[in-house]
Amino acid sequence: MGRIVPDAIERYLAGLNRSGSDVLDAIARGNEQRGLPLVDAEVGALLRVLAITVNASRILEIGTAIGYSGIWLAAALPPDGMLITMEMSEERAGEARENFARAGLTSRVSVLVGDAQLKLAKVSGPFDLIFQDGDKQLYTPMLDRLVALLRPRGLLVTDNVLWDGEVAPGFVEVPKRSPEETRAIAEYNQRVAAHPHLLTSIVPLRDGVSIAVKKP
Numbered sequence: 001m002g003r004i005v006p007d008a009i010e011r012y013l014a015g016l017n018r019s020g021s022d023v024l025d026a027i028a029r030g031n032e033q034r035g036l037p038l039v040d041a042e043v044g045a046l047l048r049v050l051a052i053t054v055n056a057s058r059i060l061e062i063g064t065a066i067g068y069s070g071i072w073l074a075a076a077l078p079p080d081g082m083l084i085t086m087e088m089s090e091e092r093a094g095e096a097r098e099n100f101a102r103a104g105l106t107s108r109v110s111v112l113v114g115d116a117q118l119k120l121a122k123v124s125g126p127f128d129l130i131f132q133d134g135d136k137q138l139y140t141p142m143l144d145r146l147v148a149l150l151r152p153r154g155l156l157v158t159d160n161v162l163w164d165g166e167v168a169p170g171f172v173e174v175p176k177r178s179p180e181e182t183r184a185i186a187e188y189n190q191r192v193a194a195h196p197h198l199l200t201s202i203v204p205l206r207d208g209v210s211i212a213v214k215k216p
Helices: 009-014 022-034 041-053 068-074 090-102 116-120 136-149 178-196
Strands: 058-060 082-087 109-113 127-132 148-159 198-203 208-214
Touching: 009 041, 022 041, 022 090, 041 068, 041 127, 041 148, 041 208, 058 068, 058 136, 068 090, 068 127, 082 116, 082 136, 082 198, 090 109, 090 208, 116 136, 127 136, 136 148, 136 178, 148 178, 178 198, 178 208
Parallel strands: 058 082, 058 127, 082 109, 127 148
Antiparallel strands: 148 208, 198 208
């Protein structure tokens, strides 16, 4: 049984999702044995809905992995839109570029390789939507910079903010996640909820998705 959302509900939601593609399905199937930290298809659909809702033309993603979430996002962009996505691993970044090409999205995506915290200092905003799904211990240190890069009424979306429920003390009897990462996410949740320039809501979908809008 799912720790946050029961399995039966997750299967029901998955059965309703018609927003994917053959490329996305192939990546998800290929990852079943690899176990890379990719978003779920339901989170991917949410990302696409949010990108379309804010009429995004510029999106920033922290944590490319192999391009799965980036495809969900980039497909929501207009032909002249741009997704800038950052990945620490050169190998994963190369695989992501291949997947973006398979999806026909190469012209809308720029993959940057290296430490996201350093790369952020060189990136120019504003962005309509920022998706954060990288190193959990960098969530809080990068928060103010991400808010600065976001346009008014833009969205900061963060994955894994419920961390299998372990951010709630006592909810999980025997925690399995890294205590350092759990503390980092709990701190981030407090900071993003209290940030003076953001209005934030957390959706208990899959591992928890934080959605914050920058106040005008």
